[in-house]
Amino acid sequence: GCGSKAAEAPAADSNNAAASSTATAEPANLLEKIQADGKLQVICEPYFAPYEFIDSSLSGQEQYKGADMELARYIANDLGVELEIIPLEWTAVLTGISTGKYQMAISGMGYTEERAEAMTLSDSYNDIESFHGFVIKKENLETFPTLESLYGKRIAFQKGSLQEMYTNAQIQDVQGQPFDSVQNAILALQSGKVDAVAVSYDNGELFVDANEDLAMAEPLFEDTKDKTVVAVPKGETELITEINRIIADVRSQGLYVKWWDEATEQAKALDE
Amino acid sequence: MIANIVRIWGKYWMIFLEGLWNTFWIALVAIAVGTIFGTLIALVRMSKRKGISSIAAIYIEIIRGTPMLLQFYLFWLGLPYLFPTISNLACALVALCVNSSAYVAETIRAGIQAVDPGQREAALSLGLTESNIMKKVILPQAVKNILPALGNEFVVMIKETALASVFFVGELMTAFKTVQSNTFLALEPLIIVGLIYLFITLTLSNIMKVFERRMKAND
Amino acid sequence: MIANIVRIWGKYWMIFLEGLWNTFWIALVAIAVGTIFGTLIALVRMSKRKGISSIAAIYIEIIRGTPMLLQFYLFWLGLPYLFPTISNLACALVALCVNSSAYVAETIRAGIQAVDPGQREAALSLGLTESNIMKKVILPQAVKNILPALGNEFVVMIKETALASVFFVGELMTAFKTVQSNTFLALEPLIIVGLIYLFITLTLSNIMKVFERRMKAND
């Protein structure tokens, strides 16, 4: 499981460190370092199906499932390096890259100006036209027919997410309620602590499928020209150029769509 | 880095001070409510009737045997079944109050048991009733043992509020997360928050030391 | 609900047990390393040289004056500057060891100071050297005060590991989050995890009680 993987990690790390120190001179940039180490570390917040989620029936690196994880594996494969996926909470994912602590985040991260300031972002890899909307209680479907009907309501979102931005920009007088994970936000909705959870549409649908008392609200956020991107530390242009090349490759083959559909099915089947 | 710290403080000091204030009053409410209930629980715990005494003992064991973080989740998930409109902050507060009540109960019990048993015997030999012995002889002396421990518990509560940041209740650790997600910087706001915590806990323990010294001088 | 708990346990018991195991060994490492360093820090703290004694005092104050959660973040952010390839688990472990070393240091100091000063005077009057007094007279007696407190500290560490779940180190609270995200159920896995915590902390404190009783019987 995840525990034994974590326990093995330090040993693996030190082996790699030893290997890289005997290699050639100091790598000039992160891309060279990754190639020299023969290893790529990717961080994600792992409770965001179908982008990324944990299949607890598996263990080690195998347990990380989802379209993003397939993308990560594809990238590592293409670079000819080993992949290590590291789970973190969402705010830690953001600062993990902005502070240069980690090499790469693939975590359903949407493009924003602020993030582009703090990190180097790739081209969008998500071909699916994705929308952002609200999970609400089924009984409230009539109550919230429009965006305006949500004005002044208690709306939950994941702290630091795109939905937080959209909520604050588009819902007037909103009582925003941040959460560490969408998971917890949905629980808050179910227990009546909030009126709606702002989510990416696809992610929301999974919750709606699993919970009979929930539904997707009619209204969607407007103007969500949303691009899902890979993030690397600021200034790693060589690395991002490589990533962009790989993303173009993935797009041309329509691979992400395929991963997405598979992941959606897997996520639905998780607890059966 | 120091430049960053100064800059972040200059821009976000309001958020940090608000966090400090929230941390402080949340911990204060927790310790106040915890003291009231803790006293009751301690008295029940020391009751001679085995049955009700062991209920209190079990309550204390459960609270002290599980992590605060788990208790936060539990109350956050469970309370809305009883009070559908309860806020995150209220859930966190209840969790802290319940937690501190168990620890305070043990503190009070220890304080009472630390009073020389000879005091109780002398009061008994004078024909005082049990309730008078407790009220007029034991508790007034136990307070001297209990107050410093309560001060300590207050400091503990101030630190425990940090866990409530999982539910963004607006205390210092939430302030850290907010500034972190705004600035994409982590170490700097963390250091600021750490210094604020140190400031408040050290201030409190120094106040306590002065207070204890005064009490000792009266002995 | 009970049906759900049974079902979840039936399906995910492996994950919970793994979480239990991780919680246990992480806490054990923390307390073991913390005891070694804590002893050193306590000795430095009790040194007669004001300068180095106050360094230890400041270290202890800083650790005990800030929340464990903050220390987790701090080591998680700061350690990679020194050890670029350090894992999250290693960071969490270091944070726990550092934290417990400060608390253990105070425990040890209290245990040493609780030894009757008459013991030291008697040893002095026999012409023993300071180091022999510590090794042959004070420490062997202080151990009786320290061991139970160390047991307590172990229980505290077991609870503190829960905070490391922020970095998915695979202990019990991480197990809870994982099962939660797979089942879309929260209260049920939380209750399971709570019971496991209770099981381990109560088991430990009962072992400690037996142990203390044995030691008392030897007095």
Place this chain on the structure above:
Amino acid sequence: MTDQALIQLVDLHKYFGDLEVLKGINETIKEKEVISIIGPSGCGKSTLLRCMNLLETPTQGQVLFEGVNILDKKVDPTLHRRKMGMVFQHFNVFPHLNVMENITLAPILNKIMTKAEAEEKAKGLLDRVGLGDKVYEYPRKLSGGQKQRLAIVRAMAMDPKVLLFDEPTSALDPEMVKGVLEVIKSLAITGMTTVIVTHEMGFAREVSDRVWFMYDGVIAEKGTPDAVFNHTQNPRAIEFLSQVL
């Protein structure tokens, strides 16, 4: 001393767990009598005293006070204790109350006197034991001897029918002993029924009507001071007295 029995101990046994500490005591204490209990450490002197006012509950036997068995379920121990004063080795004065409050606490709470009456009485008693100038001091300002005299006054303030003393001078500095013994003597002389556990043999000899020598949970020897101190045939008593005289 009258011939009226005040306290009767009938086949008194006390166990602590498996340890039998009192092994059948049968004695009578008459009104105005002064009894000294002597004996080696651990023989059960304190336990015997404490059984008389129910600080310990006897395991077997009877304690009759004015003819009533105080072990009877119908007897309220609290009411019984008000008739008996007790003075402890370590004084057990209340440190958070001043001298006056120490004395008047019980009479007022027990509704035996009004506050004014209690204070009046306290002042009189304090003067009598030489603490007239310490009325509003706190115990921390008193010497050991003064504390013990306060404890005696506190017990007296309830107008008890008997005073029990458990080694009242053995925690005192030597130069404090005499003052306390003199107070006890003055009470005994004025007719207060008194039971005193003591190691002060001179005092026991001087003030007692009778001396009990306890050994291993029984009264092994008893009689007038002269009989016990000078003419006992009991080998245990002879050995004990040779150590302490």
Place this chain on the structure above:
Amino acid sequence: MTDQALIQLVDLHKYFGDLEVLKGINETIKEKEVISIIGPSGCGKSTLLRCMNLLETPTQGQVLFEGVNILDKKVDPTLHRRKMGMVFQHFNVFPHLNVMENITLAPILNKIMTKAEAEEKAKGLLDRVGLGDKVYEYPRKLSGGQKQRLAIVRAMAMDPKVLLFDEPTSALDPEMVKGVLEVIKSLAITGMTTVIVTHEMGFAREVSDRVWFMYDGVIAEKGTPDAVFNHTQNPRAIEFLSQVL
């Protein structure tokens, strides 16, 4: 007693903060002499004793031991203490060591004797004080009197030139006192230089060569036992003796 001065106290002063506890002591203790120090509680007896083996550091003045000022920076207090045994009111035996280990700990650690020698010597001393059958007991099994005799043997095992006793019997049950005093007496008689703070006036009278009466930080009266106990003119001494005799 010889005429050789063993300890000389020259203008000895000791302050605790602002409190002057020793106010100028000038005395000489000769080899093989037995000195008893008496006086009321708090007058500074313990402090004076503790200044002699540097458990307290005098604030002013000199302590000469065999002519050497032990307050001199060049004197190692640890080495000095090995020449002086001290016996405390509360015994301070080591509870985690058995009787034999209590005694041999210091001689072995201080490399004065081998283990075999130390044990040999310990056995002899234990026999002498009547503890020959307790060699491997732990202190918790000993009575107060036995503990104090153990403490005396422990001090003797270092072959000290002088023994300091600080109220060695005042924490004992009365029937234990005699045994301990007898051990001290037997040491004094066999020529051990002895300084004893005590409240046992009979003992002081019997064994002392000289008695010092301390009052408020000074030696207010001194002389042979007969002079101090029977013929003193000092009003403080008269008052004190009237309380304790």
